[in-house]
Amino acid sequence: MTLSLSLQERYQAGDSPLHHLDPRVKVVMTLLLILGVVLTPEGAWPAYPLLWAVIGGLAAVGGLGAVRVARAGSVALPFALAAVTLLFTVPGQPIASIFGLPITDAGLTRFLSIMIRSWLAVQAALVLAMSTHFTDLLWALGSLRVPGTLVAIITFMYRYLFTLKDEAARLLRARAARSGILPGYRSGGPLFWRARVAGGMIGNLFLRSYERSERVYAAMLARGYSGQMRMLTPPQLTWGAIWWGAVPVAALLLVEMLAFLVWT
Amino acid sequence: MFLNPVLAMHIPDGFLSVAVALVGWALMVVLVGLALRETRDKLGERQIPLMGILAAFIFAAQMINFPVAGGTSGHLLGGALAAILLGPWSAVLVMLSVISVQALLFQDGGLLALGFNTINMGVITVFVGYAIYNWVQALPGRAHGNRLLAAAIGAWVGVEVAAIATSLELVASGTSPLQIALPAMVGVHALIGVGEALITVGAIAFIQQTRPDLLGETAKKAARGSSWIAVGLLIALLVVFLSPLASPSPDGLERVAADQGFLDAAQDAPYQLLPDYTVPVIKNEALTTIAAGVVGVLVVAGIGYGVGRLNSHGKAGKRGHTV
Numbered sequence: 001m002t003l004s005l006s007l008q009e010r011y012q013a014g015d016s017p018l019h020h021l022d023p024r025v026k027v028v029m030t031l032l033l034i035l036g037v038v039l040t041p042e043g044a045w046p047a048y049p050l051l052w053a054v055i056g057g058l059a060a061v062g063g064l065g066a067v068r069v070a071r072a073g074s075v076a077l078p079f080a081l082a083a084v085t086l087l088f089t090v091p092g093q094p095i096a097s098i099f100g101l102p103i104t105d106a107g108l109t110r111f112l113s114i115m116i117r118s119w120l121a122v123q124a125a126l127v128l129a130m131s132t133h134f135t136d137l138l139w140a141l142g143s144l145r146v147p148g149t150l151v152a153i154i155t156f157m158y159r160y161l162f163t164l165k166d167e168a169a170r171l172l173r174a175r176a177a178r179s180g181i182l183p184g185y186r187s188g189g190p191l192f193w194r195a196r197v198a199g200g201m202i203g204n205l206f207l208r209s210y211e212r213s214e215r216v217y218a219a220m221l222a223r224g225y226s227g228q229m230r231m232l233t234p235p236q237l238t239w240g241a242i243w244w245g246a247v248p249v250a251a252l253l254l255v256e257m258l259a260f261l262v263w264t
Numbered sequence: 265m266f267l268n269p270v271l272a273m274h275i276p277d278g279f280l281s282v283a284v285a286l287v288g289w290a291l292m293v294v295l296v297g298l299a300l301r302e303t304r305d306k307l308g309e310r311q312i313p314l315m316g317i318l319a320a321f322i323f324a325a326q327m328i329n330f331p332v333a334g335g336t337s338g339h340l341l342g343g344a345l346a347a348i349l350l351g352p353w354s355a356v357l358v359m360l361s362v363i364s365v366q367a368l369l370f371q372d373g374g375l376l377a378l379g380f381n382t383i384n385m386g387v388i389t390v391f392v393g394y395a396i397y398n399w400v401q402a403l404p405g406r407a408h409g410n411r412l413l414a415a416a417i418g419a420w421v422g423v424e425v426a427a428i429a430t431s432l433e434l435v436a437s438g439t440s441p442l443q444i445a446l447p448a449m450v451g452v453h454a455l456i457g458v459g460e461a462l463i464t465v466g467a468i469a470f471i472q473q474t475r476p477d478l479l480g481e482t483a484k485k486a487a488r489g490s491s492w493i494a495v496g497l498l499i500a501l502l503v504v505f506l507s508p509l510a511s512p513s514p515d516g517l518e519r520v521a522a523d524q525g526f527l528d529a530a531q532d533a534p535y536q537l538l539p540d541y542t543v544p545v546i547k548n549e550a551l552t553t554i555a556a557g558v559v560g561v562l563v564v565a566g567i568g569y570g571v572g573r574l575n576s577h578g579k580a581g582k583r584g585h586t587v
Binding site: 009010030031034035037038039075076079082083085086089110114115117118119120121122125126129134137147149150152153154155156157158159160161163164165167168169171172191192194195196197198199200201202203204205206207209210212213216217220225226227229 | 274275276277278279280281282285296297300304308309310311312313314315316317318319320321323324325327328329330331332338340345349357360361362364365367368369370371372374375376434438439440441443444445459462463464465466467468469470471474475478
């Protein structure tokens with residue numbers, strides 16, 4: 001089971017200043033934080049805890065728990081497999097060896113830097129997702145010039161995500177209910193057959209989804225839909241919100257400046 | 265964990281360099297703009313509800329798995345299936361929505377990496393899968409008109425090309441060495457692609473039996489598919505031919521081999537897929553990025569040209585035949 005299959009929504013309702021911050025400011029702030037984290041030069045060791053302090057500080061202000069966010073940020077760790085061979089292939093002084101392959105100091109530096117930066121970037125994205133309701137997030141994207149049609153499509157997708165997830169879960173439950181195991185007998189058919197069954201279930205799910213979309217569209221037409229999604233008047237963007245969001249970004253800039261000028 | 269396609273191809277933030285990530289974003293913005301225009305013209309006011317619900321369908325379909333062996337399971341990525349069922353431009357929008365929600369809501373895949381994640385899983389699998397699907401059906405002989413065989417090959421090749429593209433992006437970012445990333449990704453996804461192909465065939469077979477009219481709709485659209493074949497194959501070829509261009513790191517791996525002598529030993533193992541790998545053409549990381557950017561622009565220009573021609577053909581008059 002992967003992360004996305006549990007469909008555990010990350011959003012945590014709250015009353016903190018971070019929750020009340022204008023979602024547009026939060027989106028821009030998060031993107032800048034991620035950009036800054038990824039731009040940090042490798043081996044700038046003092047920068048990493050400071051960056052974590054900025055992101056963890058935001059999590060703490062939002063009442064999300066800096067440690068909890070840090071722990072949840074480890075979701076990208078399996079991807080380390082893609083970078084782990086850097087340990088051996090980047091030229092440098094050998095400092096240790098595994099299975100006869102020497103680990104170089106430069107390789108270790110690059111690998112650790114990539115892992116830490118990735119971990120920090122995931123935490124920044126997590127803080128955004130945990131403190132902003134998804135519909136607010138989508139609205140913010142729309143007012144930040146993401147095409148309105150695309151935002152409407154994703155809003156619709158979000159609306160039906162859980163409905164169709166339940167359909168899929170019912171299909172899986174039905175399959176499990178019909179897959180009895182007799183002691184002493186080999187259970188399940190050949191691999192080819194199992195894959196075709198899963199394919200059939202997905203075909204079934206497609207038909208249910210497609211027919212549902214036809215019903216939904218008819219219902220929308222009946223209620224006066226004419227191709228435009230209607231929205232309430234958006235709140236004004238205040239200077240207060242912008243200043244609030246500028247604080248972590250300024251801290252980020254300071255750390256990055258030190259990282260580029262002093263710590264590399 | 266790497267056997268799970270849902271995670272294996274979602275690049276998290278931090279694994280792509282900023283320059284590479286921005287190239288991916290630029291490509292994505294252009295392609296999604298094209299996709300939005302195309303589908304609006306075709307679907308009109310049905311666009312939003314249909315695309316939205318079918319994006320949720322792909323998301324849910326990725327949950328349906330089948331046990332393989334040793335606790336691993338096969339999953340669907342869905343690019344080729346979406347392209348066959350909905351046509352390529354709608355499929356791009358659907359896949360983009362899925363990948364965006366996975367990144368924004370569940371942190372599966374990064375935000376900076378969203379550009380290339382969309383290109384890999386939402387554009388390459390779609391266009392390459394669709395092109396191969398049409399191409400195989402147009403072949404003479406026993407494969408002619410064999411929709412299921414065509415879907416299987418399209419799904420498999422699409423996943424494979426996407427895996428190559430993913431490893432090239434990692435290599436261009438200096439995150440993975442070419443000799444290891446490419447064979448590993450290609451090898452693992454050769455297996456994952458079989459699962460993808462089998463599931464896609466299962467789904468198409470089911471729909472063919474229950475609602476053949478839905479497949480007929482897209483089959484008619486495939487009458488204009490000959491240009492798609494060219495576009496999809498072009499993408500595939502570009503990705504493949506980019507491999508020698510992408511320099512793993514400015515330091516040059518040849519020197520490591522000389523210094524440490526370990527690559528000689530290592531080459532006995534899985535790296536023999538590239539026995540004649542020599543010094544990369546471009547040694548400078550920045551130059552590589554620029555080269556990637558230039559090629560990316562050419563891809564987009566080619567696609568744009570193809571789309572323009574398709575439109576003019578479509579408006580010019582009747583189509584020859586329907587499949």
